[in-house]
Amino acid sequence: MKKIYIVISVLVILILSFLIVRPDKDIETSENNINDAGVISNEMPALGDEGNNVEEMLVVKEFTISGKNFSFAPSTIKVEKGTRVKITFQNSAGFHDFVVEGYSVATKQTQSPATEVLEFTADKMGTFEYYCSVGTHRAMGMKGMLIVE
Numbered sequence: 436m437k438k439i440y441i442v443i444s445v446l447v448i449l450i451l452s453f454l455i456v457r458p459d460k461d462i463e464t465s466e467n468n469i470n471d472a473g474v475i476s477n478e479m480p481a482l483g484d485e486g487n488n489v490e491e492m493l494v495v496k497e498f499t500i501s502g503k504n505f506s507f508a509p510s511t512i513k514v515e516k517g518t519r520v521k522i523t524f525q526n527s528a529g530f531h532d533f534v535v536e537g538y539s540v541a542t543k544q545t546q547s548p549a550t551e552v553l554e555f556t557a558d559k560m561g562t563f564e565y566y567c568s569v570g571t572h573r574a575m576g577m578k579g580m581l582i583v584e
């Protein structure tokens with residue numbers, strides 16, 4: 436019987452020392468981080484965690500692109516692959532639409548003033564031209580670039 440008590444008390448001591456030692460190690464590690472590279476090293480993992488969380492949710496990036504005779508502004512937009520892209524196309528002068536080549540998305544053709552909204556997932560990497568498909572507007576400069584990287 437005494438042996439059992441000894442074994443149990445040894446186990447209890449082991450468990451207690453584990454509980455006590457572990458938090459100490461954590462504190463030492465974080466102190467080392469601060470000493471090594473200041474605040475930045477502590478912030479880096481936090482940012483990484485946030486990034487992972489955002490990736491698990493769906494990242495939606497919104498753009499407002501205005502179109503007139505014969506240009507789009509902005510003429511370049513950039514997103515990361517996998518981003519949900521929401522484009523609000525504001526036709527401010529003329530008769531236009533907004534087409535994204537390679538993604539099979541387009542607004543209907545509208546007379547200004549008009550606002551159309553497009554939404555799609557940028558699941559292909561590359562550079563895709565967006566343009567107005569009315570007449571020769573594209574050739575006249577009504578185009579821009581969607582960069583997915």
Ligand SMILES: [Cu+2]
Nearest residue numbers: 531567569572
């Ligand atoms: Cu046009």
